[in-house]
Amino acid sequence: MINNTLNKDKGVNLAVVSIHGVVSVLGILENALVLWVLGFRLRRKTVTAVWVLNLALSDFLTTLTLPLFTHYLSMNHSWELGGALCAAQASIFFLNMFVSAFLLAVISLDRCLLVTKPVWTQNHRNVSAAWKICGLGWAWAAVNAFPYFIFRSVVEKQDRRKLCYHNFALYSSSGTLHTDCKVRQAATAVSKILLAFVVPLVIIAISYTIIVLHLRARRKRLESRRLGASKPKSSKFFRSLSLSREKNTTQHSQSFMKMVVSVIATFILCWVPYHVFCLLEVTAQYKTDIVNLVEVSLPVATTFSFLNPVLNPIIYTFSCPNFSTRIRQSLEAVFEGLVEEAGPLVRVTQSIRKNSLFLSSPSSPSVSRIRRISQGTSISDFKSSPINEGKRDDKM
Structure with a gap:
């Protein structure tokens, strides 16, 4: 790369700089908006909101470094911002890579546990635990990104331009310089493709395979029960509430599942070229015929x-159910629809079931009033009633 010369096509270089500039501004604004809505405008924090909030925070930090990279391109591919910003930009880039992979794996495991162990998750899954897991993920990512921080420096090329890249010759003696460079380059390339790509993808694949198999088995059991179960008339009202609850929960679950699958697919498509050419970069030490391919393709893959x-916030927004309606109402409603884990009807139905004896007393609210609540016309009245007093769900 020290010997690599600059592309002399000014039109192409100007187009690349312009695209990077637009993407930089768009990425910063998108992720800042996501953080503002989820962090400050969301009335009720959920475990799902914590996952998405941390993903957005990681993406926001990365997009903040995009203007630095755009400046590098605009200066004829020369890093004129100093060694400190060079190390900071690389560290945040790799931090985002490890954090994103970690959180996507955790979200997949969380979905798997929700489907296969609903009772256990009801007792142990809460916002506090989600924040602790995210903190562990950030610490794990920082440890893995540390080598890219200490081995990042600015090197002057033969044509006087400055290159901000890995310098594995640092902290090495002259006798072991050649060996150290090869070992460090191979170790970092292999570790990041394993820890930030292969292992998370294996966890994701196993989790969703288990989910599909479990849901398929559950569907078969429900179909067999429906065929053999009797339908007493006295429970018609509660059956209708149960069906409505299942429909409401399924809608939110499907929207979040669609968002997760889209984010995972985008993660794979965006990072596969980078990891492939990082491995080819290591191989280029022994196969010199691919050096030119790596020099041209690795910056493009990066x-x-x-x-x-930049794409993740768009996925968050468009995965929300009833997007067109909600976006006209408020951006807050868009993200509440995405991270909502149980609608009002679920809480109403749960309260009705827990207080079935109370409903039969003379002082209990009438069935007609409950029916109006289930239709969404008097939720505020119900929240102030004795049934729901002190029973707000703090776990979600």
């Missing part, structure tokens, strides 16, 4: 990976 934090 640019492609920067699209991941």
Whole structure:
């Protein structure tokens, strides 16, 4: 790379700089908006909101470094911002890579546990535990990103331009310089493709395979029960509430599942080229015929990976049910629809079931009033009633 010369096509270079500039501004605004809505405007924090909030925070930090990379391109591919910003930009880039992979794996495991162990998750799954897991993920990512911080420096090329890249010759003696460079380059390339790509993808694949198999088995059991179960007339009202609850929960679950699958697919598409050419870069030490391919393709693959934090906010928004209606109402409603884990009807139905004896007393609210609540016309009245007093769900 020290010997690599600059592309002399000014039109192409100007187009690349312009695209990077637009993507930088768009990415910062998108992720800042997501953080503002989920962090400050969301009335009720849920476990799902914590996952998405941390993903957005990681993406926001990465997009903040995009203007630095755009400046590098605009200066004829020369890093004129100093060694400190060079190390900071690389550290945040790799931090985002490890955090995103970690959180996507955790979200997949969370979905798997919700489906296969509903009772256990009801007792142990809460916002506090989600924040602790996210803190562990950030610490784990920081440890893995540390080598890219200490081995990042600015090197002057033969044509006087400055290159901000890995310098594995640092902290090495002259006798072991050649060996150290090879070992460090191979170790970092293999570790990041394993820890930030392969292992998370294996966890994701296993989790969703278990989910599909479990849901398929559950569907068969429900169908067999429906065929053999009797339908007493006295429970018609509660059956209708139960069906409405299942429909409401399924809608939110499907919207979040669609968002997760889209984010995972985007993560794979954006990062596969980068990891492939990082491995080819290591191989190029022994196969010199692919050096030119790596020199040209690796910067392009790196640019492609920067699209991941820019595309994620778009996926969050468009995965929300009833997007067109909600976006006209408020951006807050968009993200509440995305991270909502149980609608009002679920809480109403749960309260009705827990207080079935109370409903039969003379002082209990009438069935007609409950029916109006289930239709969404008097939720506020119900929240102030004795049934729901002190029973707000703090776990979600």
